[in-house]
Amino acid sequence: MKIVIVPATYNEKDNIEKFITVLEKEVFPKIKNHNMHILVADDNSPDGTGEIVKSLMKKYKNLGINQGEKKGLGAAYIRTMGEAIGKMNADAVISVDADFQHDLHKIPDFIKKLDEGYDMVIGTRYSGGGSIPENWPLQRKLFSIVANLFVRTVFTKFSIHDWTGGYRAISRKVFIKERPEMTGFNGYIFQIAFLNKAVRDGFTVAEVPFHFSDRTLGSSKIAPLNYIIDVVTFVLTTRFKELIFGKFGKFLVVGGFGFVVNAVILKILAEKYHFDPTIANLVGAAIAIFSNFNFNNHWTFKSEKVTSISQYFVKLFHFYLTSVFGVIVIQTGTILLGDILFGKKGYFLYFIIGTGILLVWNFFIYNRFIWKKKK
Numbered sequence: 001m002k003i004v005i006v007p008a009t010y011n012e013k014d015n016i017e018k019f020i021t022v023l024e025k026e027v028f029p030k031i032k033n034h035n036m037h038i039l040v041a042d043d044n045s046p047d048g049t050g051e052i053v054k055s056l057m058k059k060y061k062n063l064g065i066n067q068g069e070k071k072g073l074g075a076a077y078i079r080t081m082g083e084a085i086g087k088m089n090a091d092a093v094i095s096v097d098a099d100f101q102h103d104l105h106k107i108p109d110f111i112k113k114l115d116e117g118y119d120m121v122i123g124t125r126y127s128g129g130g131s132i133p134e135n136w137p138l139q140r141k142l143f144s145i146v147a148n149l150f151v152r153t154v155f156t157k158f159s160i161h162d163w164t165g166g167y168r169a170i171s172r173k174v175f176i177k178e179r180p181e182m183t184g185f186n187g188y189i190f191q192i193a194f195l196n197k198a199v200r201d202g203f204t205v206a207e208v209p210f211h212f213s214d215r216t217l218g219s220s221k222i223a224p225l226n227y228i229i230d231v232v233t234f235v236l237t238t239r240f241k242e243l244i245f246g247k248f249g250k251f252l253v254v255g256g257f258g259f260v261v262n263a264v265i266l267k268i269l270a271e272k273y274h275f276d277p278t279i280a281n282l283v284g285a286a287i288a289i290f291s292n293f294n295f296n297n298h299w300t301f302k303s304e305k306v307t308s309i310s311q312y313f314v315k316l317f318h319f320y321l322t323s324v325f326g327v328i329v330i331q332t333g334t335i336l337l338g339d340i341l342f343g344k345k346g347y348f349l350y351f352i353i354g355t356g357i358l359l360v361w362n363f364f365i366y367n368r369f370i371w372k373k374k375k
């Protein structure tokens, strides 16, 4: 494989020479069977980082630099990885900080995972023996841990432990697929945005634990408060959009349509054909549930659609059971509980709360049991 290491630099004159030397003299000799290169992602650092790299390029033929206007870390990575994958025809790129916070001796572990066939490899500080600096003040440690826990929880993706780090190997096919989706993610948020897209698109991700060292030379470029705001905004809006425009939104539309079907049949049977309203509602509900099942099967969960006749009837039966259980136990149960605890007066509020719980319950059961994802 042709692998290009992409270190991001902005004013790293104190680190860059040693950084490149460690890669060339200590790390690359240990990697057999792969064609190793370095392409520095530099944003015209005013401190002369670029000039140092250019002078080293005379010594190391596998070293290059990609310079551009400073727009942020994400923009620098997209631009430089684009050159590595496009012009240089790399099979994979590895992004890494140039301030020695990422243990360069772990690079062979990243490559091993690529060799095993993983589409992407991420360095993790929060699992399997990875760690953050002992000497960090408590609030920095807490922020680092809580931020990652927050992302994992909101995205409901617990198998990935480090969302915010920048030590990653990205294979060619992942970069080509996700690059067009990355416009607008110019800053540090690029890391979370890219990983989230890759995971949602079903690419396989492996983790390599490493110890994140403290910076010893040069200065930090991250603005913590802005970053916190960016992370919270991005993660919440992304998840909200995924839910509304994804399965959950379709599930709500189907349910809303089912409600209309139920109401119309109830009215017609009761008013035009003089059915007893309870019977009319039972018929309306049964037809609405049937309609919900089919729309969910063909639209909401179309990737897990049941096609065989026998499975169709089994799943339909489960769907009726879930619906009946939901209405009787969850929705009506909530109203009953409200009555007992707080009195009958608030019945409509209990109905709304019960319906909310019912929706979550139904969605959960559909996902986990009725239209369970095939492995």
Ligand SMILES: Nc1nc2c(ncn2[C@@H]2O[C@H](COP(=O)(O)OP(=O)(O)OP(=O)(O)O)[C@@H](O)[C@H]2O)c(=O)[nH]1
Binding pocket: 008, 009, 010, 011, 012, 041, 042, 043, 070, 071, 072, 073, 076, 096, 097, 098, 099, 101, 215, 219, 220, 221, 222
């Ligand atoms: N090209 C480019 N590189 C950047 C930019 N911002 C940061 N970097 C580089 O990206 C890497 C990570 O940035 P840091 O400022 O070290 O961020 P950090 O590691 O979260 O913070 P510290 O722990 O304080 O070092 C470093 O190698 C920086 O030089 C940028 O806008 N453009």
Ligand SMILES: [Mg+2]
Binding pocket: 097, 099, 101, 215, 220
């Ligand atoms: Mg750093």
